[in-house]
């Protein structure tokens with residue numbers, strides 16, 4: 001593994017099978033564009049919050065044909081922007097390749113919304129989520145280190161990606177998985 005991966009101790013509690021494995025560290029992520037694409041596509045297709053925080057205007061404003069009266073609360077549907085067929089081909093399909101540089105016109109999506117708004121997972125503009133870089137970094141590290149294990153649904157069960165809206169979006173039918181250390185050959 002390139003970069004500063006940390007070798008697990010021989011007597012690691014995680015298991016015999018991955019004794020030789022390394023933890024993936026922040027430096028290693030530079031060489032993992034597909035991992036980043038998987039995280040971005042997950043955040044697009046399954047935004048953790050379907051709505052941004054409510055916003056309001058300090059005076060009456062007309063945007064195209066809509067009048068926003070002073071003080072009225074406006075909520076933006078993150079999911080509808082993320083799934084808009086005008087911006088994303090076959091928008092409901094999970095296709096990480098959309099975010100691979102040089103392979104698709106969406107490879108460099110502007111998450112901040114200063115050039116365009118195609119993906120609203122973290123809001124946009126001045127009040128967008130200030131934690132978005134940290135969030136993406138943690139998701140990348142988290143998923144990269146989970147791949148070290150083989151994940152399989154419980155016998156006879158299938159992975160069901162249906163969603164349920166609570167404070168954030170959760171799985172309607174939570175995943176029950178067997179987690180198996182991958183053995184080195």
Ligand code: HEM
Pocket residue numbers: 047048049051052053054120121122123124126127128129130131132134135
């Ligand atoms: C996947 C993880 C995350 C998602 C999807 C997310 C999403 C959002 C969204 C949609 C907003 C509202 C933006 C708007 O109304 O325009 C927001 C606001 C905010 N988020 Fe996050 N967020 C995440 C992680 C984080 C983290 C890790 C932090 C802090 C370390 C954070 C701190 C904040 C704060 C302080 C605000 C309020 C910003 C303001 O009103 O000015 N978020 N986030």
